[in-house]
Amino acid sequence: MIDPFGRHISYLRVSVTDRCDFRCVYCMAEDMTFLPKAEVLSLEELDRLCSTFVRLGVRKLRLTGGEPLVRRNVMSLFRALGRHIAAGALDELTLTTNGSQLARYAEELRDCGVRRVNVSLDTLDAAKFTAITRWGKLGKVMDGLAAAKRAGLAVKINTVALKDVNDEEFDDLVAWAGDEGFDLVFIEVMPMGDIGGENRLEQYLPLSLVRARLARRWTLEEIDYRSGGPARYVRVAETGRKLGFITPLTHNFCESCNRVRITCTGTLFMCLGQEDAADLRTPVRQSESDAPLEAAIREAISRKPKGHDFIIDRRHQRPAVARHMSMTGG
Numbered sequence: 274m275i276d277p278f279g280r281h282i283s284y285l286r287v288s289v290t291d292r293c294d295f296r297c298v299y300c301m302a303e304d305m306t307f308l309p310k311a312e313v314l315s316l317e318e319l320d321r322l323c324s325t326f327v328r329l330g331v332r333k334l335r336l337t338g339g340e341p342l343v344r345r346n347v348m349s350l351f352r353a354l355g356r357h358i359a360a361g362a363l364d365e366l367t368l369t370t371n372g373s374q375l376a377r378y379a380e381e382l383r384d385c386g387v388r389r390v391n392v393s394l395d396t397l398d399a400a401k402f403t404a405i406t407r408w409g410k411l412g413k414v415m416d417g418l419a420a421a422k423r424a425g426l427a428v429k430i431n432t433v434a435l436k437d438v439n440d441e442e443f444d445d446l447v448a449w450a451g452d453e454g455f456d457l458v459f460i461e462v463m464p465m466g467d468i469g470g471e472n473r474l475e476q477y478l479p480l481s482l483v484r485a486r487l488a489r490r491w492t493l494e495e496i497d498y499r500s501g502g503p504a505r506y507v508r509v510a511e512t513g514r515k516l517g518f519i520t521p522l523t524h525n526f527c528e529s530c531n532r533v534r535i536t537c538t539g540t541l542f543m544c545l546g547q548e549d550a551a552d553l554r555t556p557v558r559q560s561e562s563d564a565p566l567e568a569a570i571r572e573a574i575s576r577k578p579k580g581h582d583f584i585i586d587r588r589h590q591r592p593a594v595a596r597h598m599s600m601t602g603g
């Protein structure tokens with residue numbers, strides 16, 4: 274699949290549920306309303322959708338959410354999708370998780386062909402962790418990370434940079450990730466979804482500042498490594514680990530975008546920061562043949578926009594897009 278700007282679409286992210294066991298303050302309001310079950314694709318429908326994308330050339334599949342590991346029986350989906358890894362049709366099957374259920378599932382994920390996980394963790398301070406996630410317990414995530422290590426899964430930590438919340442901890446996070454053997458990626462907060470009383474401008478911390486501060490303590494070596502995604506990486510000489518920066522607001526990363534996203538209701542978003550979308554649930558549910566589904570996917574890819582334009586400043590405090598990150602999974 275090639276879009277109108279010559280970009281090969283080889284990476285699909287699938288939000289398998291809109292539900293989560295955390296309520297991170299920058300991501301969700303505390304009293305979220307979740308989708309009725311009938312609207313959400315079954316695990317079999319998700320498998321069919323993902324498998325169609327694999328047939329059309331997707332080589333990397335990431336399950337996300339909401340929290341993917343809270344979806345009932347989600348391991349059957351991982352197991353089903355693992356067949357594409359075994360067959361060589363897919364290079365990577367992975368997930369983004371808050372880590373709360375990893376202690377239970379790390380081994381099984383490895384059995385299904387998963388080799389790497391992204392775990393979201395914004396602080397190493399237990400009280401702060403509960404303040405940010407509202408409902409989370411740091412100890413459980415740490416147990417999950419230990420289980421992932423034992424299972425031989427490579428771990429990348431995703432940390433959202435939050436002004437006056439975790440900005441004193443960045444050096445500690447770099448040191449900790451180094452000790453644990455994890456890569457670390459800092460993410461700028463993005464203006465997505467209504468988050469109740471929280472104020473985006475107060476949360477926003479440009480990563481240019483974060484990087485400059487880190488450079489006082491660490492030797493950040495430029496490296497060529499690109500994950501195919503939006504992160505720019507350096508190597509921390511003292512720890513040997515990669516450190517990434519995702520800067521949707523200070524750096525537009527669209528020119529190399531190779532990805533599209535599906536929500537748990539089968540809506541395909543061609544860009545994280547734009548509203549245009551395609552309904553894939555109808556072709557999945559209306560026909561046993563995959564032909565209408567394939568046609569709908571190809572038509573949608575022909576509409577993939579050039580890029581997005583997130584802005585947070587005093588005049589733009591409302592969400593750039595109405596949906597929450599948990600809908601498309603970030």
Ligand code: SAM
Pocket residue numbers: 293297299300337338339340341369370371372391392393394431432433460461462463464465598599602603
């Ligand atoms: N529950 C899983 C997790 O915690 O990783 C997967 C879904 S979560 C929506 C994916 C990532 O998006 C997390 O790293 C989270 O911190 C990030 N995220 C959520 N809302 C965001 C926002 N407004 N700006 C930047 N990152 C956000």
